Amino acid sequence: MSTASAAGPLLSVQDLGVTFGTADGPVRAVDGVSFDLTEGRTLGIVGESGSGKSVTAKALMNLLPSYAEVEGSITFGGRDLRALAAARERHFWGVELTMVFQDPMTSLNPVKRIGEQIAECLRVHLGRSRKVATAEALDLLERVGIPEPRKRLRQYPHELSGGLRQRVVIAMALACGPRLLIADEPTTALDVTVQKHILDLLDDLRRERAMSMILITHDLGVVKGRADDVMVMYGGRTMESAETPTLFGRMHHPYTRALLETIPRIDAPAHTRLVPIPGRPPSPAEVGRSCPFAARCRHRIDDCLDGVPPLVPVPVGAAGAEGAEDASHHSACIVSVGSDGRGDS
Numbered sequence: 001m002s003t004a005s006a007a008g009p010l011l012s013v014q015d016l017g018v019t020f021g022t023a024d025g026p027v028r029a030v031d032g033v034s035f036d037l038t039e040g041r042t043l044g045i046v047g048e049s050g051s052g053k054s055v056t057a058k059a060l061m062n063l064l065p066s067y068a069e070v071e072g073s074i075t076f077g078g079r080d081l082r083a084l085a086a087a088r089e090r091h092f093w094g095v096e097l098t099m100v101f102q103d104p105m106t107s108l109n110p111v112k113r114i115g116e117q118i119a120e121c122l123r124v125h126l127g128r129s130r131k132v133a134t135a136e137a138l139d140l141l142e143r144v145g146i147p148e149p150r151k152r153l154r155q156y157p158h159e160l161s162g163g164l165r166q167r168v169v170i171a172m173a174l175a176c177g178p179r180l181l182i183a184d185e186p187t188t189a190l191d192v193t194v195q196k197h198i199l200d201l202l203d204d205l206r207r208e209r210a211m212s213m214i215l216i217t218h219d220l221g222v223v224k225g226r227a228d229d230v231m232v233m234y235g236g237r238t239m240e241s242a243e244t245p246t247l248f249g250r251m252h253h254p255y256t257r258a259l260l261e262t263i264p265r266i267d268a269p270a271h272t273r274l275v276p277i278p279g280r281p282p283s284p285a286e287v288g289r290s291c292p293f294a295a296r297c298r299h300r301i302d303d304c305l306d307g308v309p310p311l312v313p314v315p316v317g318a319a320g321a322e323g324a325e326d327a328s329h330h331s332a333c334i335v336s337v338g339s340d341g342r343g344d345s
């Protein structure tokens, strides 16, 4: 993944594990996930539903329920987030580290006016006066492209469209000047025509503020051109990670390749059906004994069922060739898959 600056990465996650105690036994939702994020960069986390993306984000945001058992370390700006959470020091969640969820209504209070909600963030976290907070709320609504912002300050969430509500949530997430914004499928609930506008807005805001971002999506196409680095998750584990051009140029893992086939092509005839990945993702209870993708992988060999493949550097050059390794490109597949997608192991 990205090279850390001399001061170290803004965010460093090492060996993150999350297990939920449920009536049916422990559910391992995230298993041994590690990554670094350098200040100012965007990391795309991509995977199908149930891959462990949101649980990873919630672990960073200290939003997991009390019955979740968390392992590993999370360091943000040199501070140990898990230790801060344990000490109930909550002051910088919502300030330096904020999150935008898939459904804007999750973050909005339906019975409070928009202006009050944004101003409240500023008053509570930054101690702004009511007057200053309202003026800043107006600026923020303008910046996220909400038409007639003065009128919107006095409206309630239900009076706005889904796209405008998500812009309000983005304004709230930006209010305190975060160093890291986590956007978890921020456009999945929105109309297709609105999706690109919101993604472009997030990208513009990120550049303008030199903010770091984690962009979570099930769509590999969304991270192309928007994320600097990509981490592909499946069954709670990292399947492949690389800088974005490397991932698209020298894709290694069969799961990443399968995800790519599910992206709609711009030049495809209208109504072309996408190829869904056959089979189902593993349930978290099944994770841990073999390659998580084994049940659906057309390159599977017997060894794939014999333990969980480790995430290792991918050799540079032809797939499977001996030679230099790319320190930023890792894959958790024991079979070398050629660029034509054929296994050659």
Ligand SMILES: Nc1ncnc2c1ncn2[C@@H]1O[C@H](COP(=O)(O)OP(=O)(O)O)[C@@H](O)[C@H]1O
Binding pocket: 020, 022, 027, 028, 029, 047, 048, 049, 050, 051, 052, 053, 054, 055, 056, 065, 283, 284
């Ligand atoms: N609060 C919870 N209790 C029990 N299991 C959970 C909970 N939250 C998530 N899970 C399970 O963890 C797995 C990963 O979920 P999640 O991170 O939400 O996936 P996604 O990649 O779609 O965001 C899923 O199988 C989900 O059912």
Ligand code: SF4
Binding pocket: 253, 254, 255, 291, 292, 293, 294, 295, 297, 298, 299, 300, 301, 304, 309, 332, 333, 334, 335
């Ligand atoms: S380790 Fe085996 S089952 Fe897993 S992705 Fe690679 S080839 Fe497929």
Ligand SMILES: [Mg+2]
Binding pocket: 053, 054, 055, 184, 185
């Ligand atoms: Mg999710």
